[in-house]
Amino acid sequence: MALYVYGIVDPEEVAADQLSAVVSARCPLELVQAGTVAAITSPVGLDEFGEEELRERVEDLEWLEVTARGHEGVLEQVQQWATVVPMRLCTVYRTRESLCETLLRQEQFLREALTRLAGKAEWGVKIYVDSARDDGAAVEDQPSDGDLAEDDAEGPASDKPGADYMRARRRHAEQVEETALAVQEMCAEAHARLSAVAVDAELSRPQPPELSQHPGEMVLNGVYLVPDEEREGFAETVLQLQREHADDGTEFELTGPWPPYNFIGETFEVAG
Amino acid sequence: MSTPATLTTAARARVSVPAAREVTLLDLLDRLLAGGIVIQADVTLAVADIDLVNLSLSALVASVDSLGRGLQRSSRELEAGVLGAIDRPRGERPGRPGAPEAR
Numbered sequence A: 001m002a003l004y005v006y007g008i009v010d011p012e013e014v015a016a017d018q019l020s021a022v023v024s025a026r027c028p029l030e031l032v033q034a035g036t037v038a039a040i041t042s043p044v045g046l047d048e049f050g051e052e053e054l055r056e057r058v059e060d061l062e063w064l065e066v067t068a069r070g071h072e073g074v075l076e077q078v079q080q081w082a083t084v085v086p087m088r089l090c091t092v093y094r095t096r097e098s099l100c101e102t103l104l105r106q107e108q109f110l111r112e113a114l115t116r117l118a119g120k121a122e123w124g125v126k127i128y129v130d131s132a133r134d135d136g137a138a139v140e141d142q143p144s145d146g147d148l149a150e151d152d153a154e155g156p157a158s159d160k161p162g163a164d165y166m167r168a169r170r171r172h173a174e175q176v177e178e179t180a181l182a183v184q185e186m187c188a189e190a191h192a193r194l195s196a197v198a199v200d201a202e203l204s205r206p207q208p209p210e211l212s213q214h215p216g217e218m219v220l221n222g223v224y225l226v227p228d229e230e231r232e233g234f235a236e237t238v239l240q241l242q243r244e245h246a247d248d249g250t251e252f253e254l255t256g257p258w259p260p261y262n263f264i265g266e267t268f269e270v271a272g
Numbered sequence B: 001m002s003t004p005a006t007l008t009t010a011a012r013a014r015v016s017v018p019a020a021r022e023v024t025l026l027d028l029l030d031r032l033l034a035g036g037i038v039i040q041a042d043v044t045l046a047v048a049d050i051d052l053v054n055l056s057l058s059a060l061v062a063s064v065d066s067l068g069r070g071l072q073r074s075s076r077e078l079e080a081g082v083l084g085a086i087d088r089p090r091g092e093r094p095g096r097p098g099a100p101e102a103r
Helices: A016-021 A051-057 A061-079 A096-105 A107-117 A161-197 A228-244 B025-032 B058-063 B069-086
Strands: A002-009 A030-034 A037-044 A085-093 A120-129 A200-204 A217-227 A251-258 B005-008
Touching (some): A002 A061, A002 A096, A016 A030, A061 A085, A085 A096, A161 A228
Antiparallel strands (some): A002 A037, A002 A085, A030 A037, A120 A217, A120 A251, A200 A217, A251 B005
């Protein structure tokens, strides 16, 4: 059997028998130690996790979801009592020897990561704005006779529909620009205040609206590495931001604690 | 630590938004396909070049009400502006390659 690796831990923090208490869809979980680091693994077949097989599987949303939630579930449980350095989804070694070789080669990097991440967790903060507030699609369309008065709420409709149209269009463009600027400033300020409570911060790409399952428009998708003792302060910062934006349709969303997926450092081993 | 849950801080003010939600698959894939260590393995999922949108996410998309094209357009505009003002998105940072295809 090949070995699926969930993450790396300090073997002094995680005893082999502790893993038997961790619930996992792929059993049994096994701790593979090499030097001063250990990998949390479970046996998998190459008929499922071979190179070619994996490429096909990844297009299967159901399989992807089960696998992703399984990966996350194991790390979440271990994270409750130990520092984990999470692996990318679907990292598989054909043999125990091959895994141990890699662990030993990367021992120093992994030890540094374990030390750096100890006592911290990743938190996510998303900001959504009310997408309706700059919705002025009506003036984008060519005006047809009769709908100009609706577009131009200021003043009575004149007998120069072309001028009215241009004026409405210009005003709309200004409003859109002002809104975008205000949102930009709000995001920059929120990110700065959240970063101040964190030891590290990154910006992820906002999720596309067709996938985010949220009626608002995501304008910030930040991730923050927060010391456990600052956890409440961080949550309080999010609540405070939300209070300040209670009436303008802005919504702050906090998720976590996550394994520190986004803070594992810049060192990647190049294949070969 | 408890299971990562979504705390919607606006929940008090907005009845339509649940106070806590399941971790969304998108949040999870956001992290699991872009984050985590990539060290040489015999098999790695080389999905760095697969755009999330291009995965077979039709099931997810189908559950979302149809969103206006205006929303999508302004999202792209704001995304460029906001990220440009603060930092570059992680995906565009130089020196952080996708998953190497180890064999």
